[in-house]
Amino acid sequence: MTLAVSGLIHPTAVIGPDVELAPDVRVGPYVIIEGPVRIGPGCVIEGYACLSGPIEMGRENYVGYKAVLGKGPQSRTYRGEPTRLIIGDGNAFHDYVTVHRGTVEGGSLTAIGNGNVLRKGAHLGHDVIMGDGCLLESNVLLAGHVQIGDGCDLSSHVVIQQRVRIGRLVRFSGLGGSTKDVPPFVVQEGYNCITGLNVQGLQRIGTPTPVINALGEAFHTLFEEGRNQAEALERVETRLGSIPEVREVLDFIRGTRIGINHIRNEERRNWCA
Numbered sequence: 001m002t003l004a005v006s007g008l009i010h011p012t013a014v015i016g017p018d019v020e021l022a023p024d025v026r027v028g029p030y031v032i033i034e035g036p037v038r039i040g041p042g043c044v045i046e047g048y049a050c051l052s053g054p055i056e057m058g059r060e061n062y063v064g065y066k067a068v069l070g071k072g073p074q075s076r077t078y079r080g081e082p083t084r085l086i087i088g089d090g091n092a093f094h095d096y097v098t099v100h101r102g103t104v105e106g107g108s109l110t111a112i113g114n115g116n117v118l119r120k121g122a123h124l125g126h127d128v129i130m131g132d133g134c135l136l137e138s139n140v141l142l143a144g145h146v147q148i149g150d151g152c153d154l155s156s157h158v159v160i161q162q163r164v165r166i167g168r169l170v171r172f173s174g175l176g177g178s179t180k181d182v183p184p185f186v187v188q189e190g191y192n193c194i195t196g197l198n199v200q201g202l203q204r205i206g207t208p209t210p211v212i213n214a215l216g217e218a219f220h221t222l223f224e225e226g227r228n229q230a231e232a233l234e235r236v237e238t239r240l241g242s243i244p245e246v247r248e249v250l251d252f253i254r255g256t257r258i259g260i261n262h263i264r265n266e267e268r269r270n271w272c273a
Contacts, residue, residue, distance in 0.1 A: 010047075018053065036082075037070070040089070054082055054101070058089040058114070067097040073126030075144060077105050088114035088132070099124040106145050113150070125162070137174070149184060151205065167252050169201045180259045183222075183252050185215055185245070192261045194223060207245070214243045222253070223263040229253070 009015065009027040016034040021027070025039050028047035033039075035053030042060040045051070049063045052070040063069065070085040072078055083102040086109065093099070097118045102109040106127030113132040121139040124130070128142050131150035138156045142148065146160050149168035159177040160166065167184030177191050187196045197219045202212050218236045221227065227235070233250055240246040253260055 054084045057087040060090045061087060062092040064094040066095060067093045069093065069099045070101050073100045073103045075103050075126055078103050083108040086111045088112060090115045092117045094118060095120045097122050100126045102127045163258060169198055171198045171201055178261060180261045181256045182261055183249050188261065194261050194263045211243060211245055214240050214246055218246050218249060
């Protein structure tokens, strides 16, 4: 890659000597791109954005007004090491989005997959690992070391505590939060409150009806029958463990280190912790 051709970079932009841009990258006014940064074809960097390397960015990404990508992690352990931010293809980082690079403690990497959308003011802390096709609405905050699977949908003002894992195809209602792991394919509302299976999301990606029904049965056993976790996991594995999506849920729950959120009940409708 070489620096972009004349006319695509606004004359007020500041482009460091270590930056590599594909020839068709568009860079708006007063943009700052500094450090070792590689940006692939078809990307657009809007005015006043700041990108600080090391960053590797793929194709067809959009970086909105005053977004800040790749600044050093806000971590007490960080001592200026050249950690990285890696971004895939087709992502959109809208106005005022912030994404920090990783820490040595966390593997030196913050990584974002393909086709994700981060709305105004969303924040990804250091060492976040994000899959593909996620939607983070305005002012969603993911703390350091969070892992989030493919196809998740987080409504506005959701806050996720550090080191939480969010499984694939999870949907969060607005103003929610989590301090515990959230299993795949569920809906969560409020604080640490699972409320049901994400049937709409499963249907949207073409999940066969028998698989959705099996996940519904597994959900009922795991969260609604009042069994202890070990017993519930064993029962689901015996009855439904041959179904890959059910196995995904079982493996996720067994892999938790900080606990799994519980289903909302009538006595504590808004607080399930």
